[in-house]
Amino acid sequence: MFTTLNLLSEILSPAHICPYDQACSYLDSAAKELKLDPNLITILSHPRRAITVSIPIKLDNGDVQVLVGHRVQHCNVLGPYKGGTRYHPAVTLREISALAMLMTWKCALLGIPYGGAKGGITLNPNHYSVGELERITRRYTSELINDIGPAVDIPAPDVGASAREMAWMMDTYSVNVGHAVPGVVTGKPISIGGSLGREMATGRGAMIMAREALALHGKTIADAHIVIQGFGNVGSSVALLLHQAGAKILAISRSSGGIFSEAGLDIPALKAYADLHNKELVGFPGSVQISNQDLLVLPCDVLIPAALENQITAENVSRVEASIIVEAANGPITLEADRALESQGVMVLPDILANAGGVVASYLEWVQGLSYLFWHEERVNREMEGLMVEAFQKVMKQSKAQQTPLRLAAYALAVGRVAQAIKDRGLYP
Numbered sequence: 340m341f342t343t344l345n346l347l348s349e350i351l352s353p354a355h356i357c358p359y360d361q362a363c364s365y366l367d368s369a370a371k372e373l374k375l376d377p378n379l380i381t382i383l384s385h386p387r388r389a390i391t392v393s394i395p396i397k398l399d400n401g402d403v404q405v406l407v408g409h410r411v412q413h414c415n416v417l418g419p420y421k422g423g424t425r426y427h428p429a430v431t432l433r434e435i436s437a438l439a440m441l442m443t444w445k446c447a448l449l450g451i452p453y454g455g456a457k458g459g460i461t462l463n464p465n466h467y468s469v470g471e472l473e474r475i476t477r478r479y480t481s482e483l484i485n486d487i488g489p490a491v492d493i494p495a496p497d498v499g500a501s502a503r504e505m506a507w508m509m510d511t512y513s514v515n516v517g518h519a520v521p522g523v524v525t526g527k528p529i530s531i532g533g534s535l536g537r538e539m540a541t542g543r544g545a546m547i548m549a550r551e552a553l554a555l556h557g558k559t560i561a562d563a564h565i566v567i568q569g570f571g572n573v574g575s576s577v578a579l580l581l582h583q584a585g586a587k588i589l590a591i592s593r594s595s596g597g598i599f600s601e602a603g604l605d606i607p608a609l610k611a612y613a614d615l616h617n618k619e620l621v622g623f624p625g626s627v628q629i630s631n632q633d634l635l636v637l638p639c640d641v642l643i644p645a646a647l648e649n650q651i652t653a654e655n656v657s658r659v660e661a662s663i664i665v666e667a668a669n670g671p672i673t674l675e676a677d678r679a680l681e682s683q684g685v686m687v688l689p690d691i692l693a694n695a696g697g698v699v700a701s702y703l704e705w706v707q708g709l710s711y712l713f714w715h716e717e718r719v720n721r722e723m724e725g726l727m728v729e730a731f732q733k734v735m736k737q738s739k740a741q742q743t744p745l746r747l748a749a750y751a752l753a754v755g756r757v758a759q760a761i762k763d764r765g766l767y768p
């Protein structure tokens with residue numbers, strides 16, 4: 340394990356256009372809006388710690404392979420570091436660093452007492468057996484054993500990970516410290532202290548944001564035409580909840596291809612179809628095939644990118660026809676595309692608000708774990724809804740008062756809260 344200055348300079352190198360530059364540029368815009376002291380921006384544009392670990396594991400065939408994992412801890416001025424762990428072949432230190440910074444703003448915006456972090460392992464989880472994934476997860480956790488903990492840094496699932504990985508992480512940590520520690524991770528199975536409602540929470544939060552945004556356009560979910568990119572945990576949950584509320588889901592995609600139906604897709608039937616067909620959607624009865632690129636430019640009321648970063652770009656943005664975009668993924672719109680959407684008059688609900696349902700439910704799970712008192716699902720959903728709607732209203736108010744786009748309004752609220760905390764705590768030594 341190592342944390343070195345040269346790693347930090349790799350993250351911050353201006354030589355490449357990278358997700359970290361994009362994250363810093365949103366920070367800069369918010370700082371300008373708030374007329375922040377430049378010294379504070381300097382602090383906030385550097386992650387506090389970046390940890391890279393080698394993960395040597397024995398494959399099922401007896402060979403040894405060494406994978407690379409990261410955990411970036413951006414800022415802990417408001418509380419323990421918090422953020423997911425991504426299992427994906429495109430994971431890099433830069434991407435994880437950008438996502439760690441986003442987590443700082445997300446938690447600050449939602450008013451939950453956490454700083455931001457993110458973890459990731461560069462691998463394609465589909466290429467490993469369950470046993471191999473367990474060994475990878477346990478070794479990654481043990482390499483980070485001194486860097487995580489319920490008061491220090493609390494991982495959760497992200498792209499490519501689920502409750503199963505969180506159970507292995509919780510067990511590895513607990514065995515090492517000698518007693519069960521439910522608060523070390525969130526998004527874990529209910530049997531070991533997970534929270535009811537957590538699994539659907541990111542999708543539920545995105546559904547709530549779509550509902551609130553539609554209401555400002557004089558519409559309800561039941562009158563809405565929706566397009567969703569992604570059918571993983573977030574995409575499938577938001578699709579199901581919107582379908583249950585009466586929306587017409589016109590199209591959904593996965594990385595391997597998407598489907599379209601003018602009459603609207605039957606989401607429970609689609610889920611059953613995907614479960615039977617190795618997660619594939621193409622071929623679902625009553626639908627036609629559509630590419631990811633064509634899906635993003637379909638006319639609709641709400642477009643929900645719920646997959647990976649950089650999907651709406653300078654190349655396709657002028658063809659986007661949605662009235663509202665709910666960023667259920669982190670960073671699905673590039674900086675240039677974001678500016679273009681603003682002049683096209685598209686309402687964009689930024690990721691730090693739109694996908695915050697996951698970390699809000701994580702917070703509620705952590706509180707339940709620390710207090711050893713577990714709630715009914717209805718209470719979890721109610722508390723989450725309250726925090727999400729309050730944040731939505733604050734962002735709308737800020738945007739109206741300052742005449743700024745919603746993303747800038749959300750960043751100004753979040754960065755302002757963290758900056759105030761740094762000022763109040765002071766700089767040590």
Ligand code: GLU
Nearest residue numbers: 422423495497697698701
């Ligand atoms: N991975 C999710 C996110 O990006 C959840 C993080 C968490 O619950 O800590 O917000």
